[in-house]
Amino acid sequence: MNHRQTDWRATVRSRLLVCAALLAGWTAAIEARLVYLQVFQHAELTSRADRQQNRTVVPPAKRGEIFDRRGRLLAYSVDADTIAAIPTEIDDPADVAAQVCAALDGCNNERRQAIARNLSKKAPFAYVARQVSPEEAKRIKALALPGITLLKESRRYYPNSELAAHVVGYVGLDNVGLGGIESAYDSQIRGSAGKVLIQTDNKKRAVFSRVERAATAGAGIELTIDQYLQFVAERELRAGVEANHALGGTAIIMDPHSGEILALANWPTFNPNVFTRADDDARRNRAIQTLYEPGSTFKIVTASAALEQKVVTPSTMVDTNPGSITFPGRKPIFDTHHYGVIDFTDVIVKSSNVGAIKVGLKVGPERLTQYVTRFGFGQALAPDFKGETAGIVWSPDRLDDSALASVSMGYQVGVTPLQMITAVSSIANGGHLLQPRVVRAFIKDGRRIDVPHKEMRRTIEADTAAIVTTIMEQVVERGTARAAQMEGFTIAGKTGTAAKLINGHYQKSDYNASFVGFIPSRKPALSILVVIDSPHGNGYTGGAVSAPVFKRIAEASLMYLGVGPNLNPPPAVLVTRHDANAPTAQPARAASVLSATLEPARNGLMPDFRGLSAREALRMLSRIGMTARMSGSGFVVDQDPLPGSTLVRGDACRLTLARRAPVSATGGQP
Amino acid sequence: MNAMDFEYAIKKDIRNNPIVREVDEARQRQLWRSIGIGLFLVLVLLFSAWQHFELLRHGYQIERLQQERAAEEEINRHLRLEAETLRAPRRIEKIATEQLHLVAPARGQAIVIERVTPAAPPEKSIVAAR
Numbered sequence A: 001m002n003h004r005q006t007d008w009r010a011t012v013r014s015r016l017l018v019c020a021a022l023l024a025g026w027t028a029a030i031e032a033r034l035v036y037l038q039v040f041q042h043a044e045l046t047s048r049a050d051r052q053q054n055r056t057v058v059p060p061a062k063r064g065e066i067f068d069r070r071g072r073l074l075a076y077s078v079d080a081d082t083i084a085a086i087p088t089e090i091d092d093p094a095d096v097a098a099q100v101c102a103a104l105d106g107c108n109n110e111r112r113q114a115i116a117r118n119l120s121k122k123a124p125f126a127y128v129a130r131q132v133s134p135e136e137a138k139r140i141k142a143l144a145l146p147g148i149t150l151l152k153e154s155r156r157y158y159p160n161s162e163l164a165a166h167v168v169g170y171v172g173l174d175n176v177g178l179g180g181i182e183s184a185y186d187s188q189i190r191g192s193a194g195k196v197l198i199q200t201d202n203k204k205r206a207v208f209s210r211v212e213r214a215a216t217a218g219a220g221i222e223l224t225i226d227q228y229l230q231f232v233a234e235r236e237l238r239a240g241v242e243a244n245h246a247l248g249g250t251a252i253i254m255d256p257h258s259g260e261i262l263a264l265a266n267w268p269t270f271n272p273n274v275f276t277r278a279d280d281d282a283r284r285n286r287a288i289q290t291l292y293e294p295g296s297t298f299k300i301v302t303a304s305a306a307l308e309q310k311v312v313t314p315s316t317m318v319d320t321n322p323g324s325i326t327f328p329g330r331k332p333i334f335d336t337h338h339y340g341v342i343d344f345t346d347v348i349v350k351s352s353n354v355g356a357i358k359v360g361l362k363v364g365p366e367r368l369t370q371y372v373t374r375f376g377f378g379q380a381l382a383p384d385f386k387g388e389t390a391g392i393v394w395s396p397d398r399l400d401d402s403a404l405a406s407v408s409m410g411y412q413v414g415v416t417p418l419q420m421i422t423a424v425s426s427i428a429n430g431g432h433l434l435q436p437r438v439v440r441a442f443i444k445d446g447r448r449i450d451v452p453h454k455e456m457r458r459t460i461e462a463d464t465a466a467i468v469t470t471i472m473e474q475v476v477e478r479g480t481a482r483a484a485q486m487e488g489f490t491i492a493g494k495t496g497t498a499a500k501l502i503n504g505h506y507q508k509s510d511y512n513a514s515f516v517g518f519i520p521s522r523k524p525a526l527s528i529l530v531v532i533d534s535p536h537g538n539g540y541t542g543g544a545v546s547a548p549v550f551k552r553i554a555e556a557s558l559m560y561l562g563v564g565p566n567l568n569p570p571p572a573v574l575v576t577r578h579d580a581n582a583p584t585a586q587p588a589r590a591a592s593v594l595s596a597t598l599e600p601a602r603n604g605l606m607p608d609f610r611g612l613s614a615r616e617a618l619r620m621l622s623r624i625g626m627t628a629r630m631s632g633s634g635f636v637v638d639q640d641p642l643p644g645s646t647l648v649r650g651d652a653c654r655l656t657l658a659r660r661a662p663v664s665a666t667g668g669q670p
Numbered sequence B: 001m002n003a004m005d006f007e008y009a010i011k012k013d014i015r016n017n018p019i020v021r022e023v024d025e026a027r028q029r030q031l032w033r034s035i036g037i038g039l040f041l042v043l044v045l046l047f048s049a050w051q052h053f054e055l056l057r058h059g060y061q062i063e064r065l066q067q068e069r070a071a072e073e074e075i076n077r078h079l080r081l082e083a084e085t086l087r088a089p090r091r092i093e094k095i096a097t098e099q100l101h102l103v104a105p106a107r108g109q110a111i112v113i114e115r116v117t118p119a120a121p122p123e124k125s126i127v128a129a130r
Helices: A002-040 A042-053 A093-103 A109-119 A134-143 A180-184 A186-190 A227-243 A272-277 A295-308 A344-349 A353-363 A365-374 A401-408 A417-428 A462-478 A542-561 A589-602 A614-623 B003-010 B025-086 B089-099
Strands: A054-057 A073-085 A126-132 A148-157 A177-179 A195-200 A206-213 A220-223 A248-255 A260-267 A317-319 A341-343 A432-434 A439-444 A447-450 A455-458 A492-502 A505-519 A526-533 A627-632 A635-640 A652-658
Touching: A002 A042, A042 A054, A042 A195, A073 A134, A073 B025, A093 A109, A093 A134, A109 A126, A126 A134, A126 A148, A134 A148, A177 A180, A177 A186, A177 A272, A180 A186, A206 B025, A227 A248, A227 A260, A227 A526, A227 A542, A227 B089, A248 A417, A248 A542, A295 A344, A295 A353, A295 A365, A295 A401, A295 A417, A295 A462, A295 A492, A295 A505, A295 A542, A317 A344, A317 A353, A341 A344, A344 A353, A344 A462, A353 A365, A353 A401, A365 A401, A417 A432, A417 A462, A417 A492, A417 A505, A417 A526, A462 A492, A492 A542, A505 A542, A526 A542, A614 A627, A614 A635, A614 A652
Parallel strands: A627 A652
Antiparallel strands: A054 A195, A073 A126, A073 A148, A195 A206, A220 A439, A248 A260, A248 A526, A317 A341, A432 A455, A439 A447, A492 A505, A505 A526, A635 A652
16 A cells, blocks of 8 residues: 555656656746847847837928918929839739729820839839829729839929919929029928838837927028019010010019019920920020020110210210211111211110210220129129029120120120119119019028028119110100000110021021010119010011010009009099998098907907008007918908907917008008 | 544543634734735736726827828818919919909009008018918
8 A cells, every 4th residue: 555655656756857847948948049039139130120110201301382472372392192112012013004004194005014114123112103193092092902002202383383483493203493493492492301210010000109300391482573473474475475476585573672573474484393394495594594685775784884974965966877887897787767966865765776886986895894794794693593694795805896886786795684674673773783582581490581682783873873764764755665655654664676696697587676664764663674586476676576565564563563653643542441330431540440459359359450551460469469470561451360250369360461552541642 | 442432531522612713913914915915016017007008009099190180281281282273363364354254454444542662571580471
């Protein structure tokens, strides 16, 4: 019995020992494995886990927006879908390519084959179609093809299509500015991409994300361009070019007191949303990249130099007989008519080549070249444009009499339309050459940084500018630019008709017809230049072709800006709000509006700022504890929040300003 | 006499009903302490697990909300772009002239009430609304 019991216990003990040994071995094996995995394989496994569980996403920076001077969008970025592929995961590239092609708009056989070739490369990544439309993306997503994925990319859109295309420019697929402001200020507009670490679960769903570096949006740019004036300039330029069967043209509107370019139109133009479809000629910014011989518009420079240097006075008689002038080794230069002996004013008014040459010869090469340079010719003027052409100007020691004669009447000098309007604007503002600008302000981190006006130099004295203005007024009144006349306005201008130089020969059928002027001439609001390239319609002269375009642009622009006639202005008009509760108009506008609006502010409601000046509106906003966000200039015409809505102190009120006269005000003709 | 008889012989009727077992307070305190520690550890474990799962749940929620916000912002951007496209002067003029048959006012039909001089650009300190 005892023996049996001992046997049993020995058996159990031995089995327990075996189990314990097995358990110990198993534990040791596990421990060994753990040590191997956690110590020896630590680095590799950690990195593999990181690859599986963590993703690094680089959120692209949104390009800064581009606005016109009244805050209207000209360029904007939104996300667009890009179709990408992981070719290693695609078994049948031809079939996948066929399905993708069927879902894309305008995908032809050639493109389908290109996609199939791309998918057959067995590369880790390949683009299939970049920045497709939302509809195309939806169709691709619905297919749920293996190895085909959708990515988000920022895409630039231009909501006004062709409007101001040459100024704003365009952006390539990789978000790099390729033209206009987009290119010139690419580093400021582009911003910097961010970095986000995302931890994912086994289903690749994001669990946590950590922003390592936030994407920084690029700076916004406010242009000096006015959307409506730009539209008017483009509309009228196109009409002028088409009516005259011309090759193209340029129209520029400038504020002569600040150098701000309000509109810059070129024809032909292009749509920056699909810039690849446009040819180089359409994409060329003629206003800054095309040199032309200005012809008679350049006589303004000759006249300014002659008057400033007291070589002539407006009444100095000039003998233009016999209607031509000859220089050794070249053909005679003719006037269009035989004018005989005329005063210097008439030399400019009738645009006598002979008279201008004779005066130019008296001025001499040094002094004429000095004034040519002073007016900004032969140098790039606008820092806001890339690729601006400096122009061609002769050095005085190379100006013999023949060359000086040519320069005096606007030949043998190469200028850009921008240089020409800048020069004429300096006469309009009394002799200050202002740097032409198209960027008005940068908007960075919610702060507006103004680009200051810059006066480059003085061109002529104010008195000389006034005399030249008087002569230019007569050009429109009784000279070559009568087609530019506008009832109620005095206009100072000058026509130019220059034969085009092609392959070293002046053409008899191709001309550059131009007109440049400012209006109202005694208190200029706008300088306008129109250049039409090779008109082949009813006329070819600046007076017949470009002056009417100038007139149409000026009419629409002055009406839009609220610039009243300066000749025989109509009597003052009193206007009041049509309101049954207000039987009489209040004579003191500001006082009445203030008293009416402060009361609702105390009731916790938004006051009515409409009709107030920007300064008044700002003062009131600060009193009720709000900040202002303003767009445009002039009086408040719209506000957000609307009057009567709940007032939220500390919030921002968006004010839209315009130069239109306030309807709630009493106003009169100044 | 065998062993049974002997036991029977010395057996006495001992009545120990009135005897109350003395509570071992030290052991009881130890017991409660153990139970308390155990409960505490369990609670800590549960709290930790709850925290972990809440963290996960909130992580998912935050990611979802962030994606929703990004999507809403993008929709907003698209709508703004669409609004600006609809506001293009060329489109408006086309509708005005071709559909509504409006004409531009002649110079005599438009009265300029006041010429407003351009206001100075806003100060740097004014936050630009964009």
